[in-house]
Amino acid sequence: MSLSIITARVRVFWESLSTSYWFIPVLMMLGSVALCYTCLSVIERAFLPDFLQPLIPRVTPENVQQLLSTVAGAMITFTSIAFSMTLVALTLASNQFGPRLIRNFMNDKSTQAVLGIMVSTFLFCLLSLHHLSSIAENQDAISLLAGFTVFFAIVDCVTIVYFIHHVSRSIQADQVIANCFNAFCNSIDSLLPKPESDSAHKAVNESWTNTQESFPLVLHARCSGYVQTINYASFMAMSAVKVSGSEIHVRSGDHVVKDAKLITLYCKQPFEADAFSDLHNAVVLGSERTPIQDPEFAVSQLVEIALRALSPGINDPHTAITCIDKLTAACVLICQRDFPADTLVHNSTEVWLKRRTFTFEGIVDTAFSQIRQMAGSHTKVQVHLLNSLATLQSHCNALAVNTIMQHANSIYANSQTNTLCGSDRHAIDEAMLPFRRQHDV
Incomplete structure (x- = not known):
C-alpha cells in the first residue's frame, strides 16, 4: 500500500477521532495520570521557586485526604451533569x-x-487517594x-x-x-x-483520451458504503507500460452498492483484476x-436545517x-474558485x-x-430566494448565470400557482426584475 493511500486512510481515521467524545478526554486523563505520578515521586516542594511556595502551603495527610475526597465527589457529580446536558x-x-x-456538535472541541x-x-x-498512605x-x-x-x-x-453558557448558546439556530x-x-x-498546481499533471479535454486500442478492465466495489475519499495520485502514478489511463465512476459523497462499477482501467494488454487489487484501497468507503x-x-x-425550518x-x-x-x-466564496478538472x-x-x-x-x-421546492407557500422566503440569487448572479461568470436563471424562473413559476394578494405579487415581480434585465441583455 502506497504512502498516499495510507495518508488518505489516516485522514478518514482522524476525522472519526475528531468527532468522538472519548479521544480528547482520554488524552487528558493520561496527562492527569502523568501529573499525579510526577507529584508523587519527582517534584519536591522545596525545589519550587520561592514565589510558588506560599501558594502551596504545608498540610497534614488527614486534610489532604478530606480535600481529595470532596473534590473527587464533586467532580464526578459535575461530570454526570455535563454528560446529561x-x-x-x-x-x-x-x-x-x-x-x-449531531456530527457538528460532537466535533465541538470545547465540549470535548x-x-x-x-x-x-x-x-x-x-489516584492520589490510592497512593496517599504510601x-x-x-x-x-x-x-x-x-x-x-x-x-x-x-x-x-x-x-x-x-460549559452551561456554551451549551445554551450552541443549540441556538443562528x-x-x-x-x-x-x-x-x-x-x-x-x-x-x-488540482493542477502539481507540475507533473495538467488538465486536458475529454477528447484527448484514447480508449480504442485498450483492453478495458472494470473493478467493482467490494462492499456497500459512501465514498469518503479518493486518492487520485495513485491512479496518476500507474505505470504507462500497463495502462494508458483510468476512469473513476464515483466521487466523494456518492453511495455505492456491492459489485457496483467503481473503476475502469484501460490496459495496454489483457490483465486480471487481481493485478490491480491495491487500487480498491485508493477509494475509501x-x-x-x-x-x-x-x-x-x-x-x-445548511439545506437540511432550512428544510426542517420550512x-x-x-x-x-x-x-x-x-x-x-x-x-x-458560501456560493459567492467559491464562485471564482478553480474547480478540479474532469480529465488529467x-x-x-x-x-x-x-x-x-x-x-x-x-x-x-x-x-x-x-x-425553493419547499418554499412554495412562503412568499417571504421566495422573495428572499430571488434576492439572494440576484446577488449571487452579480458575482458569477456567464456559465453559472444560466443555472441561477433557471432557479429564479422556477421560483417565479411556483409563485404563480399560489393565490397571492397584490402586495405579495408586487414583491415577487420586483424581485424578478434583475433576471428579466439579464434576459433582455
Missing part, C-alpha cells in the same frame, strides 16, 4: 435541525475539553497534591460555568447555522485546491459521508432565511485520468433546489 443538547439538535447535524477536564480531575483525585512521610508530595487539587477544583468551577458556515469557510482550501473531499457536505447541512411541524421561515443568506455567502494527464508518462468532479453549478443546485 450534552445528551439533552444532542437530542434537541437531532429533533430541531436534523440527525446529521470540558468533559476531559472533569474526568481528568476525578482520576487525579482517585507517601504519608513525604510532606512535599502531600503539599503538592493538595495544591494541584485546589487548582483543579478552581479550574473545574470556571469550566462548568463556561449559532448552529454560523458553525456550519464557518466549517465550510475553513475547509475551502482543502475542498477546492488547485464508509458508513457515512464525510467533509474531507466533499464540498457539498456543509452545503447539505416543514409544517416547525414552520420557522426566519431560520430558513438565515440559511439562505449563508448558502448565498501525467506530463511524463501520459497516463490519463478521467473522473467525476464537483462543479459550481452542481453546488448551486444542491444549495437552492430543495429549498
